[in-house]
Amino acid sequence: xxxxxxxxxxxxxxxxxxxxxxxxxxxxxxxxxxxxxxxxxxxxxxxxxxxxxxxxxxxxxxxxxxxxxxxxxxxxxxxxxxxxxxxxxxxxxxxxxxxxxxxxxxxxxxxxxxxxxxxxxxxxxxxxxxxxxxxxxxxxxxxxxxxxxxxxxxxxxxxxxxxxxxxxxxxxxxxxxxxxxxxxxxxxxxxxxxxxxxxxxxxxxxxxxxxxxxxxxxxxxxxxxxxxxxxxxxxxxxxxxxxxxxxxxxxxxxxx
Amino acid sequence: xxxxxxxxxxxxxxxxxxxxxxxxxxxxxxxxxxxxxxxxxxxxxxxxxxxxxxxxxxxxxxxxxxxxxxxxxxxxxxxxxxxxxxxxxxxxxxxxxxxxxxxxxxxxxxxxxxxxxxxxxxxxxxxxxxxxxxxxxxxxxxxxxxxxxxxxxxxxxxxxxxxxxxxxxxxxxxxxxxxxxxxxxxxxxxxxxxxxxxxxxxxxxxxxxxxxxxxxxxxxxxxxxxxxxxxxxxxxxxxxxxxxxxxxxxxxxxxxxxxxxxxxxxxxxxxxxxxxxxxxxxxxxxxxxxxxxxxxxxxxxxxxxxxxxxxxxxxxxxxxxx
Numbered sequence: 001x002x003x004x005x006x007x008x009x010x011x012x013x014x015x016x017x018x019x020x021x022x023x024x025x026x027x028x029x030x031x032x033x034x035x036x037x038x039x040x041x042x043x044x045x046x047x048x049x050x051x052x053x054x055x056x057x058x059x060x061x062x063x064x065x066x067x068x069x070x071x072x073x074x075x076x077x078x079x080x081x082x083x084x085x086x087x088x089x090x091x092x093x094x095x096x097x098x099x100x101x102x103x104x105x106x107x108x109x110x111x112x113x114x115x116x117x118x119x120x121x122x123x124x125x126x127x128x129x130x131x132x133x134x135x136x137x138x139x140x141x142x143x144x145x146x147x148x149x150x151x152x153x154x155x156x157x158x159x160x161x162x163x164x165x166x167x168x169x170x171x172x173x174x175x176x177x178x179x180x181x182x183x184x185x186x187x188x189x190x191x192x193x194x195x196x197x198x199x200x201x202x203x204x205x206x207x208x209x210x211x212x213x214x215x216x217x218x219x220x221x222x223x224x225x226x227x228x229x230x231x232x233x234x235x236x237x238x239x240x241x242x243x244x245x246x247x248x249x250x251x252x253x254x255x256x
Numbered sequence: 257x258x259x260x261x262x263x264x265x266x267x268x269x270x271x272x273x274x275x276x277x278x279x280x281x282x283x284x285x286x287x288x289x290x291x292x293x294x295x296x297x298x299x300x301x302x303x304x305x306x307x308x309x310x311x312x313x314x315x316x317x318x319x320x321x322x323x324x325x326x327x328x329x330x331x332x333x334x335x336x337x338x339x340x341x342x343x344x345x346x347x348x349x350x351x352x353x354x355x356x357x358x359x360x361x362x363x364x365x366x367x368x369x370x371x372x373x374x375x376x377x378x379x380x381x382x383x384x385x386x387x388x389x390x391x392x393x394x395x396x397x398x399x400x401x402x403x404x405x406x407x408x409x410x411x412x413x414x415x416x417x418x419x420x421x422x423x424x425x426x427x428x429x430x431x432x433x434x435x436x437x438x439x440x441x442x443x444x445x446x447x448x449x450x451x452x453x454x455x456x457x458x459x460x461x462x463x464x465x466x467x468x469x470x471x472x473x474x475x476x477x478x479x480x481x482x483x484x485x486x487x488x489x490x491x492x493x494x495x496x497x498x499x500x501x502x503x504x505x506x507x508x509x510x511x512x513x514x515x516x517x518x519x520x521x522x523x524x525x526x527x528x529x530x531x532x533x534x535x536x537x538x539x540x541x542x543x544x545x546x547x548x549x550x551x552x553x554x555x556x557x558x559x560x561x562x563x564x565x566x567x568x569x570x571x572x573x574x575x576x577x578x
Contacts, residue, residue: 134363166446180494181493217373222394249541
C-alpha cells in the first residue's frame with residue numbers, strides 16, 4: 001500500500017503561549033515546536049501497515065522552514081520520503097485552504113490510503129482530514145484506533161463517545177483520521193536518523209499548487225479567556241502551599 | 257427564505273438536551289440577524305424531537321427521512337443535509353459539536369465551499385463566534401466570509417437551554433434522494449471494549465494526573481497522594497495513551513464523566529476534552545507549573561508550582577492532618 005501521512009507541526013505541549021502585540025496571533029518567537037500528537041499516531045499506523053503489507057510511506061507537511069525538523073523526525077522513524085509544502089502564511093489560511101494545498105500535493109501521488117491525526121493541538125479544528133476526503137472524492141472515517149486491511153478494503157475501529165466503539169468497513173483509497181493511543185509510538189533509532197539524511201524531501205511552493213482561494217473562515221483576533229470561577233491561588237514554599245491547601249480543604253471546602 | 261437552521265444530528269434517542277442547547281444558540285443568532293429560526297432532524301415526523309420545543313418554537317421544522325439514514329454514515333448524512341440546505345438556503349446552520357458532527361459537517365461545509373466554525377462557546381454581535389485555541393489557553397474570535405451558508409457547531413454546556421414553556425410548530429417532511437451505492441462506509445453495531453471494573457463516577461475523591469508527571473517512573477508520587485487522601489487515581493488522555501494507567505481510568509470526553517466531592521488535578525493543563533469530564537466536581541484543586549494553564553479557570557484552589565515539589569509536601573501534610 002502507498003500511504004500518505006499528512007502531519008502538522010504545532011507548539012510543544014508545554015510551550016508558553018503568548019499573544020502577539022497586534023492581538024491577531026501568538027508570538028512565535030522562541031517557541032519550541034513538535035509533531036502534533038495524533039499525527040504521530042497516524043505516522044505510527046502507516047509504518048505498521050507498511051511493515052505488514054509492504055509499500056511506501058510518504059509524509060506531507062505544510063509550513064515554513066521550521067517544519068523541516070518535523071519532516072526529518074518522520075523520515076528518521078521510517079517514512080520513505082517526504083513532501084514539504086512551503087508556505088509562511090499558515091496562520092492566515094483556513095482549514096479549507098490548508099486542505100486544498102494538501103489535496104493538490106497528494107492527488108498526483110494516487111495513494112491507497114491517507115492518514116492524518118484527528119485534530120491539531122493548536123487550533124483543534126479537527127477538520128483537515130475530513131475536508132481532504134471531500135476534495136479528493138474519497139470515503140473517510142474519523143477517530144480511528146485500529147486499521148486492518150481486508151480483501152475489499154479496510155476494517156477500522158472507530159471511537160464513539162462515552163467508552164463506545166464501532167467497526168466500520170470501507171473501500172480504498174480512503175482517508176482516515178487517527179485517534180491517539182491506538183498504538184505504541186516508536187522512537188527514531190540512531191540508524192534511522194542517519195538514514196533520514198539521504199531520503200528525498202521534495203519542496204513544493206504553495207503558490208505553485210494553484211489551490212489558492214480567499215479564506216471563508218476568518219480569525220479576527222485572539223484573547224485570553226475570562227475566568228469563570230474565582231480561584232484562590234496558594235503561594236509560598238511547597239510546604240507552605242501544601243499546608244494552606246490542607247487547611248482550606250478541611251475547614252473551608254470541607255472536602256477532607 | 258433565509259433563516260437560522262438548527263439541526264439535531266442524531267436520531268431522537270434522549271440526547272435532546274444538546275439539541276435544546278443548539279436551539280438556544282440559534283435563538284441568539286436569530287436575534288442578532290433578525291432572521292427566522294428553523295429546525296431540522298433526521299427521523300419520523302411523529303416520533304422525532306421536533307414534536308415539542310422548550311422555549312419559543314421555531315417558525316418551521318423539517319423531518320428528514322430516508323431508509324438509508326436509519327444508521328448514521330457520513331456519506332448519507334452529507335447527501336441528506338446538502339439537499340435540505342440547497343432547498344432552504346439558510347444563512348446559518350447550527351449543529352451540536354458532537355463526535356458525529358465532527359465526522360460529517362466539515363465535509364458538508366466543504367461541499368458548499370465553506371468551512372465549519374466548530375466548538376463555539378459564545379456568539380457576539382457581528383456575528384462573531386468565539387472558540388478555544390491552544391487547548392483552551394486562548395480564545396479565538398471568528399467570522400464567516402464568502403457566499404453561502406455559515407456552518408457552526410456549539411460546545412456542549414455553553415448555551416443553556418431555554419426553560420420557558422413548551423411549544424410546537426409545523427413539521428414538514430423532507431425526503432432526500434439517494435441510493436445505497438452512494439454510501440461507501442459500512443458501520444457495524446456500537447460496542448463497549450470490556451466491562452468497566454472501575455467506576456470513577458461514584459468516587460468521593462479523585463486524584464487525576466496529566467502530562468506534567470513526565471515519566472512513568474514518577475507515577476508513585478500521585479499514587480501515594482491518592483492513598484493518603486483515600487482517593488481513586490485517574491488521568492487525562494495522554495497518560496492512558498502511554499499505558500501508564502488503564503484506559504478505564506481516563507476522565508474526559510473520551511473517558512468517564514465524574515463529579516466527586518474533591519477533584520485534585522496534578523500536571524493537567526485543562527484542555528476542554530478533559531474539563532467536560534470533571535468540571536461538575538464540588539471542589540477542584542489544580543497543581544500546575546504554568547500559572548496560565550486553563551485548569552485554573554475551573555479550579556477552586558490552585559498552586560502554580562512544580563508538582564514534583566508540591567505533591568510530596570501535600571502527601572505529608574494530609575497524612576499529618578488525618
